[in-house]
Amino acid sequence: DAGVIQSPRHEVTEMGQEVTLRCKPISGHNSLFWYRQTMMRGLELLIYFNNNVPIDDSGMPEDRFSAKMPNASFSTLKIQPSEPRDSAVYFCASSWQIQETQYFGPGTRLLVL
Amino acid sequence: QKEVEQNSGPLSVPEGAIASLNCTYSDRGSQSFFWYRQYSGKSPELIMFIYSNGDKEDGRFTAQLNKASQYVSLLIRDSQPSDSATYLCAVRTSGTYKYIFGTGTRLKVLA
Numbered sequence: 001d002a003g004v005i006q007s008p009r010h011e012v013t014e015m016g017q018e019v020t021l022r023c024k025p026i027s028g029h030n031s032l033f034w035y036r037q038t039m040m041r042g043l044e045l046l047i048y049f050n051n052n053v054p055i056d057d058s059g060m061p062e063d064r065f066s067a068k069m070p071n072a073s074f075s076t077l078k079i080q081p082s083e084p085r086d087s088a089v090y091f092c093a094s095s096w097q098i099q100e101t102q103y104f105g106p107g108t109r110l111l112v113l
Numbered sequence: 114q115k116e117v118e119q120n121s122g123p124l125s126v127p128e129g130a131i132a133s134l135n136c137t138y139s140d141r142g143s144q145s146f147f148w149y150r151q152y153s154g155k156s157p158e159l160i161m162f163i164y165s166n167g168d169k170e171d172g173r174f175t176a177q178l179n180k181a182s183q184y185v186s187l188l189i190r191d192s193q194p195s196d197s198a199t200y201l202c203a204v205r206t207s208g209t210y211k212y213i214f215g216t217g218t219r220l221k222v223l224a
Binding site: 031033041042043044045048050055056091098099101102103104105106107 | 145147149155156157158159162201205209210211212213214215216217
């Protein structure tokens, strides 16, 4: 079975540019979570969806970040405009029910110059 | 006080020894506790979860939960060099479905 799929795996961009990260959850999973991991702050939950509906976006750092889940098999995390402090690894995770175990994708390494 | 705390390590143990990893949490109402392993440059992968006080064993791994003292631990028996990784403790806080992760303990198993 395919796991969580994320793209791109690596992204290098310049400050001020728009960045879009993509995630395809495991088939049949109806909950999706976006995390950010840095050395300083560890793994932080940004936002999570249940049945394509955003449930809690309190972890989204600021208005420059937005996330959507237009259908059960696709989600995006967008940063506009990007800043150097956004450099991190962004993980997407999914679970078959919101209370169940989360399975992580391979992550997207973002570097904003 | 951080919601989930772990000693960052590194914790060094010789091959074949027992590695003991600890995690404390602040939300007394937390119900679910998870241990993830993360190799350098890779994504977290679930090792175990525990919901009830006491011990839960799975192969070489044992999770221990003490809700009264608000700590959860992971024991790795017969440690192998391949166990060298960062171990993340995650707690699902009461009333939400959010996982709060600790910053992880780096384990080094010396051959």
